[in-house]
Amino acid sequence: MKMKPLWTLLVMLSLPASAESQLNLTKGVTEVSNRVYDLHMTIFYICCVIGVVVFGLMFISMIRHRKSKNPKPANFHENVKVEIAWTIIPLLILVGMAIPATTTLIAMEDTSDADVTIQVTGSQWKWHYKYFENDVEFFSRLATQQEQINNKFDKSENYLLEVDRPLVIPTGQKVRFLVTSDDVIHSWWVPDFAIKKDANPGFINETWTKVDEPGVYRGQCAELCGKDHGFMPVVVIAKEPAEYEKWITEIEAEQEAARQREQELLSMEMSKDELMDLGEKVYNSTCAACHQPNGQGVNGVFPALAGSGVAVDPDGTSKHIDIVVNGVSGTAMQAFGEQLSMQELAAVITYERNAWGNDTGDLIQAADINEVMNQ
Amino acid sequence: MSTAVDATHHDAHHDHKPSGIGRWLFTTNHKDIGTLYLWFSLIMFFVGGAMAMVIRAELFQPGLQLVEPHFFNQMTTVHGLVMIFGAVMPAFVGLANWMIPMMIGAPDMALPRMNNWSFWILPFAFCILLGSLFSAGGGPAFGWTAYAPLSTQYGGDSTAYFVFSVHIMGISSIMGAINVIVTVLNMRAPGMTLMKMPMFVWTWLITAFLLIAVMPVLAGAVTMLLTDTYFGTSFFDAAGGGDPVMYQHIFWFFGHPEVYIMILPSFGIVSAIIPAFARKKLFGYSSMVYATAAIALLSFLVWAHHMFTTGMPVFAELFFMYCTMIIAVPTGVKIFNWVATMWRGSLTFETPMLFALAFVILFTIGGFSGLMLAITPADFQYHDTYFVVAHFHYVLVTGAVFSIMAAAYYWLPKWSGYMYDTTLSKVHFWLSVISVNILFFPMHFAGLAGMPRRIPDYATQFADVNQITSIGGFAFGLSQLVFLWVVIKCAQKKGEKADSKPWEGAEGFEWSVPSPAPYHTFEKPPKVE
Numbered sequence: 001m002k003m004k005p006l007w008t009l010l011v012m013l014s015l016p017a018s019a020e021s022q023l024n025l026t027k028g029v030t031e032v033s034n035r036v037y038d039l040h041m042t043i044f045y046i047c048c049v050i051g052v053v054v055f056g057l058m059f060i061s062m063i064r065h066r067k068s069k070n071p072k073p074a075n076f077h078e079n080v081k082v083e084i085a086w087t088i089i090p091l092l093i094l095v096g097m098a099i100p101a102t103t104t105l106i107a108m109e110d111t112s113d114a115d116v117t118i119q120v121t122g123s124q125w126k127w128h129y130k131y132f133e134n135d136v137e138f139f140s141r142l143a144t145q146q147e148q149i150n151n152k153f154d155k156s157e158n159y160l161l162e163v164d165r166p167l168v169i170p171t172g173q174k175v176r177f178l179v180t181s182d183d184v185i186h187s188w189w190v191p192d193f194a195i196k197k198d199a200n201p202g203f204i205n206e207t208w209t210k211v212d213e214p215g216v217y218r219g220q221c222a223e224l225c226g227k228d229h230g231f232m233p234v235v236v237i238a239k240e241p242a243e244y245e246k247w248i249t250e251i252e253a254e255q256e257a258a259r260q261r262e263q264e265l266l267s268m269e270m271s272k273d274e275l276m277d278l279g280e281k282v283y284n285s286t287c288a289a290c291h292q293p294n295g296q297g298v299n300g301v302f303p304a305l306a307g308s309g310v311a312v313d314p315d316g317t318s319k320h321i322d323i324v325v326n327g328v329s330g331t332a333m334q335a336f337g338e339q340l341s342m343q344e345l346a347a348v349i350t351y352e353r354n355a356w357g358n359d360t361g362d363l364i365q366a367a368d369i370n371e372v373m374n375q
Numbered sequence: 376m377s378t379a380v381d382a383t384h385h386d387a388h389h390d391h392k393p394s395g396i397g398r399w400l401f402t403t404n405h406k407d408i409g410t411l412y413l414w415f416s417l418i419m420f421f422v423g424g425a426m427a428m429v430i431r432a433e434l435f436q437p438g439l440q441l442v443e444p445h446f447f448n449q450m451t452t453v454h455g456l457v458m459i460f461g462a463v464m465p466a467f468v469g470l471a472n473w474m475i476p477m478m479i480g481a482p483d484m485a486l487p488r489m490n491n492w493s494f495w496i497l498p499f500a501f502c503i504l505l506g507s508l509f510s511a512g513g514g515p516a517f518g519w520t521a522y523a524p525l526s527t528q529y530g531g532d533s534t535a536y537f538v539f540s541v542h543i544m545g546i547s548s549i550m551g552a553i554n555v556i557v558t559v560l561n562m563r564a565p566g567m568t569l570m571k572m573p574m575f576v577w578t579w580l581i582t583a584f585l586l587i588a589v590m591p592v593l594a595g596a597v598t599m600l601l602t603d604t605y606f607g608t609s610f611f612d613a614a615g616g617g618d619p620v621m622y623q624h625i626f627w628f629f630g631h632p633e634v635y636i637m638i639l640p641s642f643g644i645v646s647a648i649i650p651a652f653a654r655k656k657l658f659g660y661s662s663m664v665y666a667t668a669a670i671a672l673l674s675f676l677v678w679a680h681h682m683f684t685t686g687m688p689v690f691a692e693l694f695f696m697y698c699t700m701i702i703a704v705p706t707g708v709k710i711f712n713w714v715a716t717m718w719r720g721s722l723t724f725e726t727p728m729l730f731a732l733a734f735v736i737l738f739t740i741g742g743f744s745g746l747m748l749a750i751t752p753a754d755f756q757y758h759d760t761y762f763v764v765a766h767f768h769y770v771l772v773t774g775a776v777f778s779i780m781a782a783a784y785y786w787l788p789k790w791s792g793y794m795y796d797t798t799l800s801k802v803h804f805w806l807s808v809i810s811v812n813i814l815f816f817p818m819h820f821a822g823l824a825g826m827p828r829r830i831p832d833y834a835t836q837f838a839d840v841n842q843i844t845s846i847g848g849f850a851f852g853l854s855q856l857v858f859l860w861v862v863i864k865c866a867q868k869k870g871e872k873a874d875s876k877p878w879e880g881a882e883g884f885e886w887s888v889p890s891p892a893p894y895h896t897f898e899k900p901p902k903v904e
Contacts, residue, residue, distance in 0.1 A: 023820040025756055032752075040753045047743035054714060055736055061717040062732070065653075066724075073655040074719035083662050086711045087704060094700045097750065102693060104752040109689045149832060151438040159437065160834045179686075184525040185619060187684060187759060191825045196755045198685045200620055201524060202613020205686035222684075222759040222827045224518045226529055227445045230830030298445065300512025301531055329614075332529050 033194035111206040114176030122186030122199035125228035161218040166235035170244035179205045187223035211238040279351025295356040306356035321372045342366040403487030412469025419461030426454035431848035447831035448516035455519030460544040467640040468551045477885040480564030480901040485557040493550035500543035507536035523611030523622040527603040538601045545590040552586035566903035578643030585632045593629040627678035635674045641778030652728035653720030654880035666705035699749035726800040730781035741769030762822025788873030792891030795865040806854035813847030
């Protein structure tokens with residue numbers, strides 16, 4: 001028992017050499033993040049100096065003024081001069097600290113004259129990005145496989161810090177973020193930009209960055225937002241302006257084509273196997289976190305779908321579609337109409353009505369979804 | 376200071392007390408109620424500690440091993456609530472009950488029946504809170520801060536359990552605080568002016584005013600959560616014209632003074648112990664009193680420093696940053712005073728002194744990280760990371776809890792009449808002070824490197840730091856069993872009998888009565904010199 005702390009202390013002391021970058025705040029890649037880093041180091045060093053003086057005096061006293069060395073205690077107390085000194089000197093140090101903090105803060109909060117504006121919307125448990133200058137928007141979800149989280153597969157290099165579609169921004173330009181939320185409070189945090197801004201439902205917060213170096217920058221949701229709070233990372237790729245332009249034009253065209261394809265698909269019927277295959281994929285990536293892979297839900301929090309409720313009600317088809325498309329207000333059930341394509345919605349509802357022994361035999365097609373959405 | 380010794384007026388034949396369970400259920404005796412509070416808080420310390428062990432076990436390695444994320448969130452939430460409202464606050468109220476009447480030469484607390492009630496509703500509050508963990512959907516999982524709308528729209532019925540248990544805890548605290556104020560203001564021995572009171576009494580008096588000021592605010596905040604959840608109001612729901620950030624403002628208007636509620640009595644304890652073992656008067660008694668009052672007043676002006684990232688106007692951020700930084704001044708005055716008290720004293724290092732000295736050093740480290748957190752631009756990086764977790768555990772565990780340990784080791788001979796096993800108590804100290812730093816110091820690094828708090832799983836670069844932290848956590852948890860052992864041995868009256876004043880340099884009326892303190896003390900007030 002006694003050896004354990006000693007051993008860990010040794011491990012701790014050997015850490016700085018092996019993994020220096022893990023132990024301190026990042027300098028980041030923006031002017032602001034560098035200023036924040038400098039503030040952090042300045043106040044840290046000030047604390048160190050004060051600590052050395054105060055603790056030093058304490059240890060000197062503990063060694064030199066112990067009873068065995070100093071059997072007769074002194075009798076001094078109350079000294080106005082000393083007391084004024086130890087009030088005024090810390091106050092001056094604080095003023096010295098407050099000045100750079102104030103100027104940095106004012107610079108950080110100046111969101112004017114942005115080149116690119118992006119709306120960042122948090123929802124349980126993913127981010128949605130919408131570019132204001134272009135007709136581009138998409139969701140960004142955790143890309144780490146569930147098997148890695150459950151220790152069945154080895155963990156990848158960017159375990160829990162990887163997403164299916166990263167946010168892309170241009171370097172050298174002022175990018176403004178409008179941060180909000182669809183459900184609970186989230187917080188959008190990219191340490192390399194020194195940005196952490198709460199996403200409050202019903203309100204919009206502003207923040208900005210200007211990234212100097214192209215690269216991939218990773219962060220996480222910082223505000224407890226429910227069960228999977230630990231599983232909603234932020235990944236931002238900063239590209240040179242020319243590359244960024246190329247990317248945004250491509251993605252814009254791609255999204256336009258996808259919308260057209262969806263309209264065409266409305267008249268197409270999918271087979272049960274196709275629907276069930278696609279439905280299972282969508283279910284596992286989107287629904288299983290709450291309703292569980294076996295459809296049993298979590299008692300008292302997330303309702304079961306297997307063998308109960310609307311999913312097995314023979315007359316419940318349109319209600320089932322309504323719940324998935326529009327969500328249930330006041331609960332954790334989100335509106336997935338915006339998040340999934342009509343084909344995906346049709347497939348996942350078909351899956352829920354036929355998997356785990358539900359066997360209603362109902363097949364839902366994209367056109368059925370379209371009907372509910374246009375009501 | 377009051378040093379009158381008048382040991383003769385206590386008659387042993389007065390010392391009859393009821394027996395059996397009825398003694399504890401119906402007691403109006405401040406010493407019995409103090410004992411109840413202290414045992415209750417010790418039990419809660421182990422309950423909350425067990426939850427911390429679950430958290431640290433899950434975080435031992437990346438990946439999900441032991442618990443589901445939803446249960447993990449229940450553990451962090453209930454751990455916080457149990458430790459704050461179940462362990463630290465009742466421990467201070469227990470110390471107040473035992474010591475304040477004896478320190479001011481009063482026969483009992485001013486309102487003894489209310490005193491009984493304020494204790495006996497507490498077990499019910501914690502039955503509700505802990506029982507909710509076994510209900511369908513589990514206990515509260517939205518953090519001890521219960522931010523809306525996570526707590527209102529997504530909490531399920533755990534919100535109701537949470538709200539009602541917090542209501543009862545709040546009523547208990549308010550009654551305890553009223554009792555302290557009435558006792559201190561009315562029942563001091565003749566001649567004991569306010570500026571002659573022991574520091575522990577002063578700090579508790581100020582704490583009691585803080586409690587009365589802010590516990591109703593918490594009650595209001597959680598009631599609004601309740602009506603938002605069940606009665607269709609929209610205080611914190613933007614869709615109905617409310618504002619979720621308003622909850623945070625109201626909560627932290629309670630929450631920041633609450634932080635000082637949990638540390639001011641510690642200042643009082645340490646201000647009693649350091650002079651006793653330095654055999655030298657407290658350096659600046661009056662400046663200590665003024666500093667305590669200044670900290671209490673400033674605590675009402677800094678709440679939004681918990682909310683810098685919520686999107687406040689710049690001027691508000693600047694105001695709260697400056698006010699927060701200013702708190703460092705009176706806090707510094709306290710620390711400098713303790714060091715000056717030690718200086719050229721005649722120090723010995725019995726267990727209470729060891730804990731008090733560890734308190735001064737480790738609480739100061741918590742103060743440093745607090746100062747860093749006050750710097751708004753840097754706070755954007757620190758906020759909601761393990762840096763914050765490290766900070767508040769330094770001030771609450773090595774601060775508040777260490778001071779409670781110091782108090783227990785200081786007054787245990789007075790309470791039980793027996794000297795505890797001093798060797799074992801020193802083993803407890805050294806195991807605790809080493810393991811607690813292995814537990815909480817690496818958290819600073821995890822936070823700076825970018826690990827958010829309240830997550831059940833983390834990126835692989837945080838693995839080493841978390842492993843060390845967890846080992847420290849298990850060691851610290853086990854070390855507290857040594858404390859339990861020492862206390863039980865002492866309560867079983869094993870060991871040497873204690874003198875009325877077992878510490879050479881100790882001062883105050885409590886040392887003028889025999890050990891154990893008779894059931895009734897100071898039925899006639901002592902003389903203050």
